[in-house]
Amino acid sequence: MSFLEKLLAIDRRIIFLFIAIAAALPLFFTVKLHIEVTPIVNNVYNALEALPPGSKVLLSMDYDPGSMPELQPMAESFLRYCFLRDLKVIIIGLWPNGPIQANIALEEVFKDEEVKNRNPQYGIDYVNLGYTVGNEVVVERMGSDIPATFPKDYTGNKTEDLPLMKGVKNYNNIDFVYNLSAGYPGTYEWVIFAVDPYKIKLAAGNTAVQAPLVYPYVQSGQLIGVLGGMKGGAEFEIATGKPAKAVKYMFSQSVTHAVICFFILIGNFAYFATRKKKGS
Amino acid sequence: MRREVPLAITAIVGFTLIVVYFIPHPPFNHFRNFFEDLFFIVAAFAIWLGCLNLLKVNADRFYFKRKGWPFAIVVWFGFFLMVIVGFWDGRGFMNPGTTFYYLYDILYYPLNATMFSILAFFVASASYRAFRARNKEATMLLVAAMVVMLGRVPFGYYLSSWLPEGWRLGNITDWVMDFPQTAGQRAIMIGIALGIVSSSLRVLLGLERTFASGE
Amino acid sequence: MVETIGIWIAAILTLGIFSFLYKDNPFYKFCESLFVGVSAGYWFATTFWQVMMPKLVDNLAAGRWIYIIGGIFGILMLLRLFPKIGWISRWSLALVVGTTAGLYFTRYLVSNGMVQTENTIMPIFVTGNLPQTIGNLVIVVGTFCGLVYFFFSKEHKGTFGGFAKVGIWFIMVSFGASFGYTVMSRMSLLLGRLDYLFGTWLGLIK
Numbered sequence: 001m002s003f004l005e006k007l008l009a010i011d012r013r014i015i016f017l018f019i020a021i022a023a024a025l026p027l028f029f030t031v032k033l034h035i036e037v038t039p040i041v042n043n044v045y046n047a048l049e050a051l052p053p054g055s056k057v058l059l060s061m062d063y064d065p066g067s068m069p070e071l072q073p074m075a076e077s078f079l080r081y082c083f084l085r086d087l088k089v090i091i092i093g094l095w096p097n098g099p100i101q102a103n104i105a106l107e108e109v110f111k112d113e114e115v116k117n118r119n120p121q122y123g124i125d126y127v128n129l130g131y132t133v134g135n136e137v138v139v140e141r142m143g144s145d146i147p148a149t150f151p152k153d154y155t156g157n158k159t160e161d162l163p164l165m166k167g168v169k170n171y172n173n174i175d176f177v178y179n180l181s182a183g184y185p186g187t188y189e190w191v192i193f194a195v196d197p198y199k200i201k202l203a204a205g206n207t208a209v210q211a212p213l214v215y216p217y218v219q220s221g222q223l224i225g226v227l228g229g230m231k232g233g234a235e236f237e238i239a240t241g242k243p244a245k246a247v248k249y250m251f252s253q254s255v256t257h258a259v260i261c262f263f264i265l266i267g268n269f270a271y272f273a274t275r276k277k278k279g280s
Numbered sequence: 281m282r283r284e285v286p287l288a289i290t291a292i293v294g295f296t297l298i299v300v301y302f303i304p305h306p307p308f309n310h311f312r313n314f315f316e317d318l319f320f321i322v323a324a325f326a327i328w329l330g331c332l333n334l335l336k337v338n339a340d341r342f343y344f345k346r347k348g349w350p351f352a353i354v355v356w357f358g359f360f361l362m363v364i365v366g367f368w369d370g371r372g373f374m375n376p377g378t379t380f381y382y383l384y385d386i387l388y389y390p391l392n393a394t395m396f397s398i399l400a401f402f403v404a405s406a407s408y409r410a411f412r413a414r415n416k417e418a419t420m421l422l423v424a425a426m427v428v429m430l431g432r433v434p435f436g437y438y439l440s441s442w443l444p445e446g447w448r449l450g451n452i453t454d455w456v457m458d459f460p461q462t463a464g465q466r467a468i469m470i471g472i473a474l475g476i477v478s479s480s481l482r483v484l485l486g487l488e489r490t491f492a493s494g495e
Numbered sequence: 496m497v498e499t500i501g502i503w504i505a506a507i508l509t510l511g512i513f514s515f516l517y518k519d520n521p522f523y524k525f526c527e528s529l530f531v532g533v534s535a536g537y538w539f540a541t542t543f544w545q546v547m548m549p550k551l552v553d554n555l556a557a558g559r560w561i562y563i564i565g566g567i568f569g570i571l572m573l574l575r576l577f578p579k580i581g582w583i584s585r586w587s588l589a590l591v592v593g594t595t596a597g598l599y600f601t602r603y604l605v606s607n608g609m610v611q612t613e614n615t616i617m618p619i620f621v622t623g624n625l626p627q628t629i630g631n632l633v634i635v636v637g638t639f640c641g642l643v644y645f646f647f648s649k650e651h652k653g654t655f656g657g658f659a660k661v662g663i664w665f666i667m668v669s670f671g672a673s674f675g676y677t678v679m680s681r682m683s684l685l686l687g688r689l690d691y692l693f694g695t696w697l698g699l700i701k
Binding site: 297321322329358361367416463465470480491 | 501509540566573582597630640641672688
């Protein structure tokens with residue numbers, strides 16, 4: 001067996017080891033990288049900047065811990081931004097983990113000194129309406145009646161009694177919707193069941209797996225913009241002037257991508273070289 | 281009775297929802313709201329059905345000593361731990377500081393997150409073993425993947441910063457994503473939409489009835 | 496103290512799942528089974544407090560008896576567990592299927608069919624912006640040829656086959672981009688766990 005054939009038949013655990021090292025090692029270093037804010041993320045930031053203070057923003061948390069490294073930084077940077085800009089946040093979840101992920105993000109955001117000074121109050125500056133089963137039917141039902149869809153918040157308070165929810169009947173009373181999505185139900189469902197029938201303004205943060213699927217919605221104007229994966233999250237952090245977790249991970253992310261590209265090139269080189277040899 | 285009732289329920293509910301799209305006024309919108317509220321309750325019971333079925337399957341596995349039967353106890357333990365604590369904590373069970381929140385943090389979160397994270401290794405292995413430029417189509421796939429992989433991280437910027445603005449990897453990635461990628465995705469999207477529309481109509485008209493007959 | 500114990504448990508479970516990378520083993524199986532049980536328990540409790548209580552129990556307690564129909568349909572759904580009378584659960588299933596089909600029929604037709612088609616054709620030529628015009632043309636050609644590729648009622652030969660060929664190129668670029676993004680996604684998830692192990696657990700990363 002030649003060297004190249006051995007290279008092709010390499011034990012997969014050796015590849016695993018390379019990836020583990022490539023991902024872990026850069027985490028120990030703090031490297032300041034150049035991160036450009038792409039137009040698709042800038043669109044989201046500009047749309048948020050255009051909202052006057054006091055605007056009501058709906059945050060739909062549609063993911064679970066499996067997508068936390070990608071979407072949790074987006075949730076934190078978005079909540080931080082909203083509290084500092086005095087935007088009122090209504091949190092819901094189409095995934096059962098959404099509301100608890102929101103609480104985890106809020107705990108983190110409340111550690112920020114600037115946010116602490118603002119002292120956001122539950123029921124006045126933000127509410128967490130919890131989760132309702134039903135996927136896209138939930139999105140559809142909210143178009144006619146939000147308090148009927150979420151009669152109580154996640155702790156059992158009557159939704160209509162919460163000061164922030166006074167006068168909020170349906171999407172007509174929501175200024176902006178921000179969806180953090182890891183799959184179904186998520187951005188697709190928000191576009192199909194809320195943007196087109198109820199004309200809401202929607203922006204999204206997606207896992208990188210899902211981001212390419214929603215690009216046609218951005219081109220058609222159904223979606224204002226999208227934060228794609230951890231890089232999208234890092235761009236948003238840069239745009240809001242508060243670099244945080246996503247920016248921190250970018251060095252590791254870069255190294256792992258480079259290693260994967262290297263693997264692809266080596267794999268192809270070995271494959272074609274051995275094929276040529278066999279052919280001759 | 282076994283087949284006709286489900287078909288009738290499907291047609292009544294489905295066509296009401298289609299009518300209300302064009303006439304969103306009383307009484308149709310009231311019917312829509314009512315059907316949707318029923319949907320939520322039934323969907324919640326469907327989740328319970330899944331959970332109870334999981335318990336049943338694992339009880340069988342344990343009772344008949346099927347392969348891996350000791351792990352059936354672990355499934356039961358995990359299930360009842362969360363349910364009992366969740367019920368005990370009451371309506372505010374998701375509040376920071378509750379036992380349920382703690383268990384979520386130390387059990388659900390690490391298990392779920394790690395389960396998905398191991399895919400990173402398999403993606404890497406697949407890239408090395410199976411990602412070959414065997415023909416024109418495969419080469420296009422490979423090139424697009426590499427451009428996006430490099431162009432979407434800061435590394436791509438440093439690799440191509442010597443190029444004029446507009447021709448760097450980041451710019452090329454933006455162009456690929458905004459145009460050819462969008463075109464391909466859109467073709468798939470429209471194709472799926474047409475498929476969903478025709479399947480929905482077949483279901484509502486009773487032409488597709490496997491769900492009602494169980495055959 | 497409680498927090499430290501929690502971090503240790505989480506770290507050990509993380510290592511348990513990672514142990515599968517070496518080979519399948521009982522420690523991994525334990526973690527996997529625990530995950531299944533805990534997930535189901537989480538869903539069960541969450542559904543009870545956030546759906547059953549506000550949507551069924553509270554409504555009935557408030558005298559809105561019409562919601563009893565939802566409860567009946569729900570219980571019919573549970574009859575699936577009993578093979579002899581399991582067929583009754585199809586009535587509840589019919590409600591779910593009917594709602595989904597009714598909503599999907601109009602919404603998918605509008606959002607993913609008509610709006611997408613309309614936005615493909617609309618602004619092709621943008622005065623004074625050649626790259627955008629070229630891009631728009633790419634979208635028109637790519638979408639049309641991609642759809643031709645999915646048309647299987649006619650054999651992919653001649654001019655038609657040529658369009659289908661171009662269509663598959665565009666679809667390959669889309670898959671390539673999706674693969675690139677998938678790599679990004681999976682690596683991010685791994686980084687999250689490694690950060691937990693080396694940072695939160697071992698305290699080696701600040």
